[in-house]
Structures are given as structure tokens and as C-alpha cells.
Amino acid sequence: MSKHLSRLRYKNQEKMNWKIKESTQCGSDLLKQFPDINPIILQLLFSRKIRGKEKIEQFLGPDYHKDQHDPYLMLGMEKAVNRILEALEKKEKIVVFGDYDVDGVCSSALMIQSLKLLGADVSVYIPDRAKEGYGMNINVLKEVVEQRTKLIITVDCGISDYDEVEFANENGIDVLITDHHPITQKLPRAFAIIDPHQKDDPYPFKYLAGVGVAYKLICALFQKANYSELDLDIYGGREGYLKWLLDLVALGTVADCCPLIDENRIFVKFGLKVLEKNRRIGITELLKNARIYDESEPLVLNTFNIGFQIGPRLNASGRMDHANTSYQLLITQSQIEGKQLADQIEENNKKRQQLTKQIIAKIKADKDFTLQNLVFVSLPDCPPGIVGLIAGKLAEEMQLPAFIISEDGDISKGSARIPDSFAEKGFHLGEIIATCQECLIEFGGHASAAGFSVKDGQTEKFRQSLDEIIKKFVEEKNVDKSGYLEIDYLLEQPDIEWGLLNSIITMKPFGEGNPEPLFLMKDIVVSNTKTVGTKGDHLKINLRLIDKNGKINFVDGIGFGLGEFEVKTNDKVDVVFSLEENIWNNKRSLQLKIKDIHYAENNS
Secondary structure, rough: OOOOOOOOOOOEEOOOOEOOOOOOOOOOHHHOOOOOHHHHHHHHHOOOOOOOOOHHHHHOOOOOOOOOOOOOOOHHHHHHHHHEEEEHHHOOOOOEEEEOOOOHHHHHHHHHHHHHHHOEEEEEEEOOOOOOOOOOOOHHHHHHHHHOOEEEEOOOOOOHHHHHHHHHHHOOOOOEOOOOOOOOOOOOOOOOOEEOOOOOOOOOOOOOOHHHHHHHHHHHHHHHHOOOOOHHHHHHHHHHHHHHHHHHHHHHHOOOOOOHHHHHHHHHHHHHHOOOOOOOHHHHHHHHHOOOOOOOOOOOOOOOHHHHHHHHHHHHHHHHHHOHHHHHHHHHOHHHHHHHHHHHHHHHHHHHHHHHHHHHHHHHHHOOOOOOOOOOEEEEEHHHHHHHHHHHHHHHHOOOOOOOOOOOOOOOEEEEOOOHHOOOOOOOOOHHHOOOOHHHEEEEEOOOOEEEEEEOOHHHHHHHHHHEEEEEEHHHOOOOOEEEEOOEEOHHHOOOOHHHHHHHOOEEEEEEEEOOEEEEEEEEEEEEEEEEEEOOOOEEEEEEOOOOOOEEEEEEEOOOOOOOOEEEEEEEEEEEEEEEEEEEEEEEEEEEEEEEHHHHHOOO
16 A cells, blocks of 8 residues: 555545546547647547537637527517517516626626616616525515516526415516526516526537526627617627626636636636636736736636635635625726725635635534534524535545534525535435425425525434435445546646647536546656745645656646645656646746645655
8 A cells, every 4th residue: 555645534534545537539530630639638528528519619619699699589488578678668667686696696787787778667686695695585576666666587496486486476476587596495576587408498508607507698689679779889898798698607717616617618618718708807906816817927727716715705605794895896987986896806805715614613622523424514604695605625534425504593594515425426405405395384495506495393303314325325326435636637647738728628618527538647757855934834846757768857836735745856757637738937847736645656
């Protein structure tokens, strides 16, 4: 066995297991079809089930026009567009009802911006996460009725709001639902529903974010709306305007962890380019606070920036205060206001980070905190806005489904997350929680993330039901709860060269459904090593490689958070990493972004 290099992790295991993807070789026929594509890239695509000439060409070179689907294929689209056009013609009052996460806030901004451009009398309502919870609620609808509203458009919510839609119907308000959540309850009797998960919906792509569904509605609307009198020249016409909206679509799609395949890949690829143009004042100020953007250099963004830097900040408003702050940041035209809002969001994000860390430490220190088939913790006075973050971190660390509940009197609101080991076996949180609905007031979510509210006195019954379901699932599916890194490909030392990196870049954008490739390389000699960072948290390592001509090359590696690894000069190691470009003092070099290290079997 390999010696252990790292600190203890994953329930006191000595090292993280490695698992190389099992895949059939792509074959000589495919190699002949694509002689200009690196064979390693072809194998990566083949392993991800991107096969056949058309699919490979579409994946590596997505076309904005050709590869999008007709929005009118979506069930309910025609009816929804016609109702909006009627509201525009009659000058009816419209309310957009959104959600408090990044997807919902971006959906709200996109819908409001577009409807106002068409001359609509429209306003937005985003609920308070702690006080009102997810979706529409009767008390707000009473106010909407008093305002003589005639049309409600939901974005990123509404598919489970049966009673609320009934109330709207009874008071003469039509409801158009745009949502992307799976349907686990009876459908509301809305005027029109646009959700690709509806039964018999012919739309070919089912995994749009809420903002993606809202965008398709706007695309359909602009095909029919009379916008000839609008000044769209500043956007480059109708098509140009729709492209400029892709910054919001990209933000919501990545932040909501939607798979970056099919249309989502197009939206994010082009949306990143829009974000780099700095058209939204508030986002520019937020990027400055996150130290992503320096005015002295061109802005270059990727999905990591959205998923781990921009998204968490935009989410912090809804978690710690109110999502209206992030919504206003997205739509503001004022430099002063943009700076103020970005600073407020930055402060909320810092509070969110500190509080999350404190609560997780408290949970782990609790003498009653035990693990069996799941992590299930009920916390008094915990802000409901951070229970999802706590669940996510504990699910990843403990390699078990995690259910975290915030107690506030008789109200118990919770969030759940699962690790990859459960996801790959087909565990679907939304469906699992639905089987326990007799314990719940409301619930909803996706395969890997879900939310719920527990009935008073039903918490223990809910836990027991989940425990039985998860135990049975683990046994039947043979789930590996130990935790592991899934590796895409075993590289040889001569494979490390610029041509491979340039080929990997063609697979971007990376994210859910298209992760950045992880490679394994064995028997590498360590040339030099040191820890870096203010607390020595990161490992900087120089490795000696042999190229295809038998010459020695040296390449640097960086392991963030791996500063406690014990490795020294002349050790032989096996390394799991992704390949990237490093720029330092205007010099470009290849760099390994290290995920894990073991001593090589023949280390001496």
C-alpha cells in the first residue's frame, strides 16, 4: 500500500480513494474521423457519452444560432406569449414573482428588463427567505389583488403553488408559471405553464435553469412583439439584445448547478463573453470587491468565477438579508448605487462565511452528533438561509446525504444535499423527500439539492423515514460511502505539453455535467517542494518529467489547501490533477492544479 501523505479526512480514512473511469476505448474509426483532434480529448468525450460526428462537432464548436431549440416547442409557450401580448396591448398591470437565489434573482432581472423595454406596466416581488419562504404566498397575493394586477409571471418558482394559483384565479388574476423544477405534486391550474418537465412536453432539452426557461419565453415573445418602435440599435437589434441577456442566463445556470450541456453550454459560453464586456455596473463593482477584476487588465472570466466567487456573493443577500439587494445590483444604472450595493453584498458574504464555519464546528463538536446512514441535524435559531450551505459542506465531508433543519418556534425549514457517490447511483433528493410528504408542509428540489418544511412534531418521524430509505438504497446500489476522486484519464509524462492544454480548452466551459478533466500521472520525481500562503496552507511543488524525446522537463504544481502534505525532494509520487496555464511576470507556463497525492508504489 502507498504511504499516506495527507492529513486525515473522510471519516478518519487515511487517504482518499482514487477511481479511474471505466470506459471503452473510442476506437480507430473515430480517430480516423477526427485526425486533427488530440486522441486524449476524443477519449474524454467518448467517456462522457459525447459520441458520433455531429455530437462531437456540436460540443467542441457550439453554434449560437444552429444549436438552440425553437422556444415554441415548449408546452404552454404559445399561450403564455399571447397572454403577455394581450397585457401589453391593454396596459394591464403585471407582477413578476421571483425567487431569492441567484437563478431566481437573475430570472427576475431578465424578465423585468425585457418587459419594461416592451412598455409593460410591471413590477417585481422577491420573497423574504426567512419570513416568507419559497414560492408565492397568499398574504402577498392579497396585496397584488389590491393593486389591481391582472397578470402574474413566476420565474424559477410556481410549479408547486397550487393553492396560491387558485387564490389568484378566484380574484381575477391570470398566472403564467415559468419554472424548471421537477413536478412532484399536482399541477396548479395556471393560465399557462412553461416547465420542460411537464408530461408530454416535446422540448428536447429538459435541464434548463429557471433563468433559461425565462430566457426562452423572452426569445419567443420578441419573435411576436411589436418592437419596431423600440431603440434596439444600441444592442445591435433584436438578436443583439437577446445575446446581451446571456450574462444573466450564464450566472443563473452555473450558480444553480445545471448541467453544462446542450443549450446550457451555449448560454454559458456566450454569456461569459457578455459578462467580460462589463455592461452591468453593479456586477463590475462586485467583481472588484471579489478581486477578480482590475481595470488595468482585460477581464477574463470562467465558470469557477461564477460558481465560487460571483454566485456565493449574489446568494449572500437572500441568505443574510434580502435578495432585493442582489436584484437591484443587477439592474442599477447608477455608479454610486452599484458601489454601495456591492459593498453591502460583500459584507453579507463575509458574515455568511463566518457563521457557516461556526455552526459546522459546533455541529461536529456536539457529543450527540453521530453518523449512520445520513447526517440529520435540527438547529434552533439557525438562519434558514445558510442551512443549504451547511448541508452541502457536511455531505461532502461525511460522504452521506445531509439534512439540516432550522427551527424557529413551530416552524422547521430545512435543506438537503448529497455527495457525488450517491448522485452517480441515481439517488434523487427531490423524489426521496416526496415519499415522506406526510411529514412535510411543503417540499421541492432537484436530484442533488432540495428544500422542505417539516410539520410540527414530525421531525423524528421524518428522520426515521429517511434513514430507512437511505439504508435500503445504499445496500441495493452498493454505494461507496468512503469518498473518492473520480479520474478521467491516466496520462504518461510525455503527454504534458501545450498541445494537450490547448485541446482541453476546447472542452470549456466546465461545470456540472462537464467537469474539468482530472488526470492521474504516476511515478513522478519531486524536484522541489514548499508551502505557500500566509498560513502555509498550500503546497507548491516542482516535478521532474521526461518528455517524448527523453529529455528532462520541469513543471510546477499547486495544491490549494494541501499544505500539510508531507513530501520532500526526490520522493516519487502519484498525482491527481487538472492541467492549466499559469501566468507570472508576463511569462506563460504549464501548471498542474493538484487535487491529491500518494507516494508511488516504488518510492524509495
